[in-house]
Amino acid sequence: MLNKYRPIFKGYLEAIVRPLAKIGLTPNQLTVIGMLISLLAAYFFAIGEQRLAALTLIFGSLIDALDGTLARLTGKTSRFGAFLDSTTDRVSDGAVLFGIAYGGLVDWKIAFIALIGSYLVSYERCRAELAGSGTLAVGIAERAERLLILIIAALFNRVDAGVYIVAVLAWITAFQRLWEAKKRLS
Numbered sequence: 001m002l003n004k005y006r007p008i009f010k011g012y013l014e015a016i017v018r019p020l021a022k023i024g025l026t027p028n029q030l031t032v033i034g035m036l037i038s039l040l041a042a043y044f045f046a047i048g049e050q051r052l053a054a055l056t057l058i059f060g061s062l063i064d065a066l067d068g069t070l071a072r073l074t075g076k077t078s079r080f081g082a083f084l085d086s087t088t089d090r091v092s093d094g095a096v097l098f099g100i101a102y103g104g105l106v107d108w109k110i111a112f113i114a115l116i117g118s119y120l121v122s123y124e125r126c127r128a129e130l131a132g133s134g135t136l137a138v139g140i141a142e143r144a145e146r147l148l149i150l151i152i153a154a155l156f157n158r159v160d161a162g163v164y165i166v167a168v169l170a171w172i173t174a175f176q177r178l179w180e181a182k183k184r185l186s
Contacts, residue, residue, distance in 0.1 A: 013069040020070060027071035031085050034063035038092035042099030045159065050105065054154035057096065061147055064089070086122070089143060093118050096150065097163070106160040114163050117170030118146060124174060128181040138180045139173030146170060 020030065037060030044053035067085055071077040094115060101111035121139065128136045141149075146166045153162025 010069070013066060014073055017066050017070040017073055020066070021074050025070070027067045027074070027076050027081050028084055030063060030067040030070055031081070031088050034060050034067065035088035035092050037063055039095050042092075042095035045096065045099035045105060045154075046103040048103050048105065050154040050157045050159050053099070053159075054151045057147065057151050057154070060092070061144075061151075064092075086126070090119065090122065093143070093146075100150075100159055100163060106163040110160075110163055110167055114167035114170060117167055117174055118143070120174040121170055121177060124177040124181060128177065128185065131181075131185055133181050133184040136177055136181060136184075139176040141166070141169035141173045 037056060041053045041056035041060055044050075044056055064085075067081075068077075071081055097111045097115045097118075100106055101108040121142065125136045146169070149165050149169070150159060150162045153159045153165070
């Protein structure tokens, strides 16, 4: 849902990445940097520092939003870059939920349900698009929404509530995508 607002911020994102392009930073390097920052956020969750983790995750999410803009601006878009971005997103998502569970901030079973739902949302999009559905960016809780929920909850030291919400919304989104894929691919 939030991805539809991306064009509004296009100019701002380009203004941020221009200096990065000038110093020679590549989109793939930016992708890896974003993942490393998310891993740091996962560590902060693991040691119980919810607010610090949330602030770190905000920064990591901003970096993650910039790699595609940098790729388009510099003409360095590639299929491997898209693959790397998707892969590091999954690593980041898994690490953050693992850090939350490892830190005892939520029951590991709920974190696992949230993780499987989140992974399923991404998998369904990829699989349906490969099968010819067209862009399947549908559902109430895509990755940006799930991250925002965790960030807001963690800022209030209630990441446990955020994980419960993400678990429910991820599965609703998975069913929404399944339904939409069935309509498009039948």
